[in-house]
Amino acid sequence: MSDAIAYERIGDIAVLKAQNPPVNALGQAVRIGLIEGMDRAEADGVRAVLIYGDGSTFFAGADIREFGKTPLEPYLPDVCNRIEAAPMLVVSALHGTALGGGLEVALATHYRVAVPAARVGLPEVLLGVLPGAGGTQRLPRVAGIEAALDIITTGRHVGAAEALELGVIDKLAEGDPREVGLAFVRELLADGAPRRPVSELPAPTPVDFDAIHEQVLRKGRGQISPATAVRAVQAATELPFFEGLACERALFRELMETDQRQGLIHAFFSERAVGKLPELVGVEPRPVSAIGVIGGGTMGAGIATAALLSGLRVALIEMTGEAAEAARGRIEGNLSGARKRGKISDAQYAALMGDALAVSTDYGALADADLVIEAVFESMDVKKEVFARLDAACKPGAVLATNTSYLDVNEIAAATTRPADVIGLHFFSPAHVMRLLEVVVADATAPDVVATGFALGKRLKKISVRAGVCDGFIGNRILATYRTCADHMVLDGASPYQIDKVLTGFGFAMGPFAVADLAGLDIGWATRKRKAATRDPRERVPTYADVLCEEGNFGQKTGAGYYIYEAGRRAGVPNPRVTALIEAERADRGITPRDFSDDEILRRYMAAMVNESARVVGEGIARRPLDVDMTLLFGYGFPRYYGGPLKWADIQGLDGLLADIRRFAEDDPWFWQPAPLLEQLVAEGRQFDDLNKAG
Numbered sequence: 140m141s142d143a144i145a146y147e148r149i150g151d152i153a154v155l156k157a158q159n160p161p162v163n164a165l166g167q168a169v170r171i172g173l174i175e176g177m178d179r180a181e182a183d184g185v186r187a188v189l190i191y192g193d194g195s196t197f198f199a200g201a202d203i204r205e206f207g208k209t210p211l212e213p214y215l216p217d218v219c220n221r222i223e224a225a226p227m228l229v230v231s232a233l234h235g236t237a238l239g240g241g242l243e244v245a246l247a248t249h250y251r252v253a254v255p256a257a258r259v260g261l262p263e264v265l266l267g268v269l270p271g272a273g274g275t276q277r278l279p280r281v282a283g284i285e286a287a288l289d290i291i292t293t294g295r296h297v298g299a300a301e302a303l304e305l306g307v308i309d310k311l312a313e314g315d316p317r318e319v320g321l322a323f324v325r326e327l328l329a330d331g332a333p334r335r336p337v338s339e340l341p342a343p344t345p346v347d348f349d350a351i352h353e354q355v356l357r358k359g360r361g362q363i364s365p366a367t368a369v370r371a372v373q374a375a376t377e378l379p380f381f382e383g384l385a386c387e388r389a390l391f392r393e394l395m396e397t398d399q400r401q402g403l404i405h406a407f408f409s410e411r412a413v414g415k416l417p418e419l420v421g422v423e424p425r426p427v428s429a430i431g432v433i434g435g436g437t438m439g440a441g442i443a444t445a446a447l448l449s450g451l452r453v454a455l456i457e458m459t460g461e462a463a464e465a466a467r468g469r470i471e472g473n474l475s476g477a478r479k480r481g482k483i484s485d486a487q488y489a490a491l492m493g494d495a496l497a498v499s500t501d502y503g504a505l506a507d508a509d510l511v512i513e514a515v516f517e518s519m520d521v522k523k524e525v526f527a528r529l530d531a532a533c534k535p536g537a538v539l540a541t542n543t544s545y546l547d548v549n550e551i552a553a554a555t556t557r558p559a560d561v562i563g564l565h566f567f568s569p570a571h572v573m574r575l576l577e578v579v580v581a582d583a584t585a586p587d588v589v590a591t592g593f594a595l596g597k598r599l600k601k602i603s604v605r606a607g608v609c610d611g612f613i614g615n616r617i618l619a620t621y622r623t624c625a626d627h628m629v630l631d632g633a634s635p636y637q638i639d640k641v642l643t644g645f646g647f648a649m650g651p652f653a654v655a656d657l658a659g660l661d662i663g664w665a666t667r668k669r670k671a672a673t674r675d676p677r678e679r680v681p682t683y684a685d686v687l688c689e690e691g692n693f694g695q696k697t698g699a700g701y702y703i704y705e706a707g708r709r710a711g712v713p714n715p716r717v718t719a720l721i722e723a724e725r726a727d728r729g730i731t732p733r734d735f736s737d738d739e740i741l742r743r744y745m746a747a748m749v750n751e752s753a754r755v756v757g758e759g760i761a762r763r764p765l766d767v768d769m770t771l772l773f774g775y776g777f778p779r780y781y782g783g784p785l786k787w788a789d790i791q792g793l794d795g796l797l798a799d800i801r802r803f804a805e806d807d808p809w810f811w812q813p814a815p816l817l818e819q820l821v822a823e824g825r826q827f828d829d830l831n832k833a834g
């Protein structure tokens with residue numbers, strides 16, 4: 140008998156215990172064990188079977204590591220059908236998370252009991268597939284079409300109480316899953332409860348599936364699995380159960396072959412791998428319970444909010460009393476938003492705005508701080524002055540972090556007598572919402588300071604990516620390059636609006652010009668001015684955006700930038716002034732504008748992004764390609780279903796991308812220098828993902 144399922148006979152009840160840590164994924168051994176267990180229970184002539192999971196959870200789903208490989212028998216739908224068809228009563232006891240195939244196994248049992256903390260769900264669409272073991276056929280039969288469509292197309296986790304209300308589970312009981320399960324089985328046997336196969340329940344009533352399909356497709360911004368799942372649910376209303384199951388299986392297999400499935404699985408595993416670095420093994424982070432934040436503008440207030448929400452005490456330092464109160468106001472605004480969205484209660488809000496937060500102009504307030512994050516103006520002189528003051532004010536061992544976007548963390552560290560304690564913690568705006576945190580490791584940063592950065596990121600529920608020091612670190616450096624590519628295309632004839640449309644068509648929530656309007660055009664303007672002195676004369680930098688700024692147009696915050704924003708509307712309309720400035724600049728430079736096809740725009744933009752990403756990995760600024768992928772996914776809105784720019788590049792084929800770059804270089808050899816790592820991988824016939832596996 141497979142070791143993954145333990146069989147025990149208790150009187151006339153057979154107990155099947157899953158033991159496949161860490162999450163009891165339904166790998167082949169577990170599936171074999173379930174079939175063997177059911178066969179043995181039947182041979183033993185028991186009156187009932189109880190299925191539950193050992194450790195922290197019921198089955199958390201199919202074993203995702205088997206995806207993309209030749210399917211191994213027995214297949215999960217057959218296992219589920221075997222369980223459901225058993226002649227005796229079959230009951231499942233759920234704890235932890237019963238997800239995907241886990242919930243499908245539970246739905247194949249005749250009755251379900253759960254502990255109150257359990258969660259259920261069918262998150263398959265988030266992995267680019269759909270429930271492939273009866274979930275789309277059985278869930279609508281127990282929960283109704285509306286709830287099933289919601290659960291299946293969003294992949295959300297459903298708490299036990301809601302699951303009980305929806306009829307997904309039959310009973311809630313506090314306790315150990317085994318005891319809870321056995322008690323329920325005994326109760327059912329005593330009541331003479333009949334077998335109750337979900338497949339025999341009446342088919343649910345159809346709804347307007349075409350309209351729902353359309354709506355889900357639009358919401359998915361190019362992601363196909365949720366909309367495909369709608370069709371599988373539709374089959375539950377139109378076909379007899381086993382034909383519906385076959386339809387579900389066919390759609391599941393179709394999705395399994397897609398690039399989107401590859402991209403989403405890559406994202407799933409990379410999200411977990413990103414914080415696992417050899418340099419952190421066995422390194423204890425320093426304890427952090429109180430933090431300091433210097434500067435309470437957009438970023439400082441957001442960072443303070445994130446810290447408060449995760450239970451840290453915050454001392455925030457500003458330049459003047461008014462600025463300190465303004466910072467408190469910003470934090471208050473952020474926290475009331477969290478309260479309105481139900482993320483925190485009124486009492487929590489009051490506590491966070493009370494004792495947990497102190498605003499001040501006195502660096503003495505930092506005496507207790509275990510870690511301080513500086514978020515003052517982006518100026519080296521100001522940052523150096525602040526770090527010298529931190530050096531004097533903070534206790535020994537306190538971690539001193541900068542939120543700089545571009546500046547040299549080594550130079551900032553040198554302003555202190557303790558560069559080993561200095562690190563970059565680069566948050567993204569709004570810092571209490573955006574998931575990405577770049578942990579920027581400078582030359583002298585101590586390993587336990589790096590570990591502390593990652594531990595803080597985890598506490599703040601961020602995806603933390605290790606980055607080395609360079610202008611812009613991982614994300615902003617790559618952004619600068621693909622933005623430059625977009626600027627070049629504008630100079631040569633494309634419009635910002637066409638470029639934005641192509642990129643939203645690709646799956647980004649916003650195109651680069653709309654993003655610039657949102658972030659504020661003054662940021663790019665300041666960067667261009669900063670870089671002007673050291674700029675290579677071969678670099679082409681348009682000036683029309685500078686004129687736009689000189690005229691006071693900084694994007695959304697001033698009502699106009701590349702787009703014009705009417706009061707109360709988030710989406711803008713193209714700004715005719717921009718078109719006029721671009722035409723004037725082309726005329727000045729003697730450029731005859733040419734047409735760009737949407738395809739060429741996408742090819743150039745993505746080639747620029749991939750090429751710079753390869754450079755960032757090649758130079759060791761990012762340790763692995765997956766670090767770049769997670770940076771772009773969580774900080775820059777790269778569509779998750781492509782997995783990230785380097786996963787996308789692998790899927791497209793690196794040789795084609797390199798050929799594109801070489802072709803573009805014929806016109807602009809300075810900008811389109813192929814990254815050595817890209818050339819090397821193509822020469823060796825390897826992919827970026829090979830480097831993830833190696834490291």
Ligand code: 3HC
Pocket residue numbers: 161162164199200201202203204215236238239240241243262263266269270271272274408411412
């Ligand atoms: N298959 C294989 N490995 C899995 C897995 C799965 N379904 N789910 C989790 N793991 C692994 C993780 O990769 C991680 O491995 P690592 O320690 O080597 O990094 C380990 O289990 C622990 O996972 P987490 O770090 O995510 O642990 P958490 O406690 O934070 O979260 C969880 C647990 C909520 C179960 C979360 O892991 C999760 O959401 N897992 C995926 C659930 C899922 O999507 N299930 C559906 C699968 S598709 C399916 O069932 C198809 C079917 O319809 C045919």
Ligand code: NAI
Pocket residue numbers: 433434435436437438439456457458462513514515516517518521525542543544545565566567568658
């Ligand atoms: P901001 O201008 O909104 O806020 C800066 C704040 O710092 C102001 O409130 C100012 O009063 C205060 N300040 C300046 N000097 C100070 C000093 N010596 N002591 C105490 N307070 C001082 O700027 P923002 O946007 O919050 O940026 C701050 C830092 O974060 C910059 O380094 C920026 O590059 C970086 N950053 C900004 C992002 C953004 O999208 N705005 C994203 C990520 C990083």
